[in-house]
């Protein structure tokens with residue numbers, strides 16, 4: 001029997017660093033959404049745990065025991081005092097270390113697969129122990145993220161909108177970006193209960209940026225080029241970086257506008273999606 005879970009990208013529509021815990025982790029306020037682009041994780045019964053990887057970004061990863069999928073399976077097995085003798089297969093369609101939570105999404109998909117086959121809930125705290133983005137990716141529904149990533153509240157009602165994602169071909173280390181961030185902390189965003197148009201949503205989000213964008217551009221200036229290229233597309237309502245970068249997104253009035261913009265954004269070495 002083969003079970004499959006889609007592991008959608010996570011996009012931070014805004015990302016404010018609101019404080020720092022004594023252990024060094026940062027407190028965040030973010031609105032996260034999960035566009036319909038991502039990896040696929042499947043699982044079959046086997047003699048022992050294993051992982052194979054295919055897909056456009058398979059070459060950026062090794063299927064070693066440190067892979068977040070195998071880490072997630074081990075942790076879940078340990079929590080249930082059993083092993084997880086499953087063969088996982090990952091189709092890696094998202095760029096690696098790119099601010100859209102690909103590894104977190106894969107780990108969350110592995111947890112969902114095991115929860116399905118074991119007919120149980122994922123134990124409290126297990127997702128967060130794998131990474132700050134894993135709790136949000138476990139649910140993979142729009143959410144307002146707080147704490148270091150573990151506080152998840154319902155997102156405002158979202159209107160229909162189009163989105164492009166652009167990764168300018170550079171991998172970015174999340175700890176390095178947090179370390180490069182200096183200055184005051186931001187207050188959390190004040191957002192309405194919902195928006196009835198993409199333009200209204202973009203207008204409000206324009207007031208709250210991504211506090212990691214400037215440090216990321218400092219380390220990888222090509223991120224600034226990606227943001228400018230998105231902004232230059234017809235009908236672009238807002239362009240920002242997601243997470244710790246380097247992937248940037250643009251908001252558009254409709255999916256059709258976003259798909260058109262994605263065609264205009266194609267560059268050698270860039271990964272582009274629109275939908």
Ligand SMILES: C[C@](O)(CO)[C@H](O)COP(=O)(O)OP(=O)(O)OC[C@H]1O[C@@H](n2ccc(N)nc2=O)[C@H](O)[C@@H]1O
Pocket residue numbers: 012015024025026027028030099101104130131132133134147148149174175178243244
């Ligand atoms: C920037 C975001 O993408 C926003 O959604 C996430 O907070 C990052 O989540 P993630 O990649 O799952 O992060 P983790 O693997 O838990 O942490 C990597 C490193 O990022 C830093 N980190 C991460 C999350 C957080 N709230 N504060 C931090 O300071 C820490 O140095 C940590 O050692």
Ligand SMILES: Nc1ncnc2c1ncn2[C@@H]1O[C@H](COP(=O)(O)OP(=O)(O)OP(=O)(O)O)[C@@H](O)[C@H]1O
Pocket residue numbers: 061066067068069095096097098099100101102103104106107133172174243244245
């Ligand atoms: N299945 C996986 N997919 C991607 N990266 C993985 C995976 N397993 C382990 N990793 C490692 O995790 C690190 C972060 O990768 P990931 O793609 O999740 O970063 P990210 O998109 O910047 O995440 P975030 O938005 O949560 O900061 C990489 O250095 C990568 O080698």
